[in-house]
Amino acid sequence: MLLKIVLSGMLQEIPGFKSLRPRVRQDPGFTARYCYSTWLRHLVASFKGGLQKIPEAVAELGPGDSLGTGLAAILSGAARFYALDILPYADSGQNLRVFEELVELFKARSPVPGNDEFPDLKPPLEDYPFPSWILSEALLKESLAAKRLEAIRQILKNTERKPVPGGLEIRYFVPWCDPGVIQEQSLDMIFSQAVLEHVTDLSLAYGAMSRWLKPGGWMSHQIDFKSHGTSKYWNGHWRYPSWAWDMITGKRKYFLNRQPCSVHLALHREHGFEITGELRYAATETLSRHQLASPFRNFSEADFSTSGVLIQSRKK
């Protein structure tokens, strides 16, 4: 496994070489259920944590294979969605296929796919019924209106387009590296799923998110601190000294930044976010401290035992 990761990292810059990372979710039905579950988990957890209304303008960092999670936000009533990635995993055909599946899930008021279907998906919820206490019939009548669905399909055929009448807008910025791609103080919510552990320049990303959010705007980030196949131990990636880690990373545009939970919490505060909720997942089967490389073995007890976290916050 490690050899495959190293070889893949070395070959990244050879023309025509595609990462050995396969598209994880080829089947749009499976993808749609994953996106539906991911969005509704963030939405429910956000409403329970203090978000009070459906955000009008939403951005997602690192959507991956499709814009489906953001499309679920649009079907929940958001008017504008901005997806920011650094590699162009999503394409128009996949977005349209996932969109049609999502429409059916919302029309059927399907329960949130739970742990039996996605055992590793986080954040967990207390229960998994369709959240009609957030998505009322009146709201869904508007958000799923035939004319609106048709307008969304047209936008998905070309995400470079300017907003259509009615304010609907869906944009895919890839690769994004300039915070100027989104207007300052224009967003109501930013979320990410399994992305912030991959972002190389965390300071730039948190600074950009702070710039984009309106005062009082909401963030919800699910972060996975585990070793992502680089070790059989969840914290085995912290075992490698930096020279070995550079070899593993190779020429990839991104890999794992190996930063622990406290770094993310500190960056939230530094960039003007008030943390409203922090749900940590405890680790089992771990390497002991003295087996880790030098900066990592001095982690606080909390960082040392946190294998993932949901951080929710509000821009001050």
Ligand SMILES: C[S@@+](CC[C@H](N)C(=O)[O-])C[C@H]1O[C@@H](n2cnc3c(N)ncnc32)[C@H](O)[C@@H]1O
């Ligand atoms: C593990 S995938 C997760 C994709 C998706 N959120 C999901 O839940 O399936 C990580 C994603 O983060 C993206 N990513 C890495 N660095 C990024 C950055 N600096 N800004 C935005 N996205 C980034 C990757 O391109 C990839 O799409």
